[in-house]
Amino acid sequence: xxxxxxxxxxxxxxxWRHALxxxxxxxRIHVCGHSAGGHLTAVLAATNWLTFGQDLPQNLIKxxxxxxxxxxxxxxxxxxxxxxxxxxxxxxKRNSPIxxxxxxxMPLILAAGN
Numbered sequence: 502x503x504x505x506x507x508x509x510x511x512x513x514x515x516x517w518r519h520a521l522x523x524x525x526x527x528x529r530i531h532v533c534g535h536s537a538g539g540h541l542t543a544v545l546a547a548t549n550w551l552t553f554g555q556d557l558p559q560n561l562i563k564x565x566x567x568x569x570x571x572x573x574x575x576x577x578x579x580x581x582x583x584x585x586x587x588x589x590x591x592x593x594k595r596n597s598p599i600x601x602x603x604x605x606x607m608p609l610i611l612a613a614g615n
Contacts, residue, residue, distance in 0.1 A: 502574065502588050502596045509541045514554050517561050531564045535614075539570025543598035546607060564608035572599045 513530070520527035534542040546565045550557040577583060578593040594600055603609060 502586055502592050506541070506544050506596055509545060510548055510553055513545055513561065514550075514557055517557060528563070530562055531566070532562055533566040533568070534570070535568040537571060539567035540572065540574075540598065542567040543570055543572055543603070544596065544601075546603035546609065547598055547601040560604065560607070562607065564610075565603070566610040566612070568612045569614045570598070570611070573597045 513532070516525075517527045517530060520530075532542045532545050534540070542565050546562055546567075548561075549559070550561045551559050571577065574588065574593040574597045575590075577586065578588045578590065588596075
């Protein structure tokens with residue numbers, strides 16, 4: 502899980518750093534995801550970008566939409582899915598957005614589907 506989160510952060514940092522090379526505005530980055538993608542969306546929104554890269558703005562993400570996200574990984578750790586993920590309690594908590602909320606003032610949509 503740590504590696505998935507790290508790779509997602511690295512990807513978003515790359516997008517911000519290279520946005521102008523691709524005629525994109527780095528000041529209009531929004532992130533959206535469903536289920537596991539909703540989880541990563543929330544994790545990215547809570548990232549302290551200044552500690553991830555000194556050149557990155559703290560408000561790198563301007564808004565998020567997390568659809569049916571997995572915001573607490575503990576139930577995943579306690580079920581059969583953890584056979585693949587291999588999380589312990591520390592990893593589960595460290596990567597659960599419920600314990601690390603996004604910056605204040607960030608527009609967000611948290612939606613649940615069924």
